[in-house]
Amino acid sequence: MPDHPKLTVLGAGSWGTALAALIARNGVPTTLWGRDAGALAAMAAARVNQRYLPDIELPEQLGYESDLARAVRGAGIVLIVVPSHAFASMLDELAPLLDADTAIAWATKGFEPGTGRFLHELVAEKLPGRAAAVVTGPSFAKEVASGLPSAVTVHSDDAAFAQQLATLLHAPNLRAYSGGDVLGAELGGAMKNVLAVATGIADGMDLGLNARAGLITRGMNEMLRLGVALGARPETLIGLSGLGDLVLTCTGDLSRNRRLGLALGQGIAIDEAVRRIGQVVESILTADEVARLADKHGLDLPISASVRAVLHGEVTPVAGLKALMAREQKPEYPHGLFGNA
Template identity: 80%
Template sequence: MVERLTLAVLGAGSWGTALAALAARNQVPTRLWGRDAAALKAMEQTRRNQRYLPDVELPTELVYEPDLAAALRGAQLVLIVVPSHAFSSILEEIQPYLEPDARISWATKGFEPGTGRFLHELVAERFPGRAAAVVTGPSFAKEVASGMPSAVTVHSDDDAFAHDMALVLHAPNFRAYSGSDVLGAELGGAMKNVLAVATGVADGMDLGLNARAGLITRGMNEMLRLGVALGARPETLMGLAGLGDLVLTCTGDLSRNRRLGLALGRGKAIDEAVREIGQVVESVLTADEVARLAAKHNLDLPISSGVRAVLHGEVTPAEGLKMLMSREQKPEYPKGLFSPAA
């Protein structure tokens, strides 16, 4: 445990609540902030997040703070857990209240909508020189909050900060590894959401386990090729941040992105499917940014491209499947794993 460090967790949804509860159980002084003051008050009174984690009892040590300035006062560690579309605005909001020695981390997965920029780029732009880290990996909030075995990885250019954040989260049932490939870790956490829609669609259409395995494997290929083009390390994407998160999200029905794919595969309209899920579905925005990055680096990513077309209503799931299956026969790796044409 990192002693005498106070953690402010910003975002009281399912994942923010789960991580705050984990840290508090680790005896780390932890404050949980959210925009809904009434919801925070109810959480304090009932020790339950009734909307997102109604079956999980929250630790008595966790402090609920509806005032952003108060949440950040004296906090040496900040963990942002908001949807990617709100990430830039929360950085702007916290700037006046950050302690001079506060270090920033985030468990948000995705890109800045409209630009395709990675979240670490936004942090570096607004807080140049300040230590920053991303927390990512295969981890459903409900299972983490319930104390079920899980593993994540913390990546930072500052090795000491990656180590400290990992220690804050590390627990008997929660392994936290560390690394220094921030871009690779972020890419894996974002891109797996797009690929999970593809496997969800296939399962919704009852295409079988062979199709699911093929989509996961070829989706991993797309993730690796885009990652290498961007400068990510292949081993990062073959670890918890990439392959681990991809397998979980593509196969676990707690995944919002998989559930979106399931609904689309069963014939539901996207607006109806998102409304029924009731939470932010990151793949809807992320698919556009993956397409933008692929075009920039002249990469052919047929699964990711097909998901984007389905999400925009340009093709039906059945038409998207036909497009994938009608591609020409070729070697699996014509010029090696990381060739743009692989």
């Protein structure tokens, strides 16, 4: 494979556009695909994604293509950046179109709705035998596209592919690391969205910075315990894909999941909150899958469970908070770091 293979990014939302622009600026032949041919034509003409990244100029060398078969033809790497609920169908569309040696990567965060399966499991099932990697970490699309300093991590079972993709992403404004714990990297990127709703609710209720710090810390504990039960490496979860993404999403108002929590904490109905955000809010689906995994492994994850109950309208944010605060006093780690506390 040449030093700069053709790379196609699937998904012309904020994160897909930001990644495509970054990679194109790095001198990699890059094509951005989206379903809306009119929107892509407007982007090509104005060199701006007016809906998702207004006022941020896109590089002249970035290509655009609305036909999926043409977009992926000859691509050495296909990077999928679509919402988690559309991920499986995207793989199904790709299966008959890809060249035999095309590698697959994704910057999607979440689980398969309804099954709780990790996205790497879907890739292994639907596109077997290919090099595959996840790109994740604390990275708001707007800041990456604006050239502000950021960091991501690339995890793959294929160390050479993880290194290759990290090298293609690495730029003056973005540090790209690599690793080999795909499951851990995916868990951190998905679960932090649920926990960001909790901190958003607390901030929406003006509960103070102490409450926010407590929720982030105890939420990290829940992420670690679920991760270890699933076979993830603790160091992955205290790295960029876990702790890093958790802190960013819980504290940064560019986070859709935090903004959802803020709205709920202010008494706004969930449907209205989602309408105001105007983009997919991954936590709504992810909360169900975290609960499914916790039940499967016999884990008590009270913050995640409370968020799920609030999102389903089973309890109000105030009632959910009272239930958390009413839990019995106990040692912080009664069974060691990864006990079912």
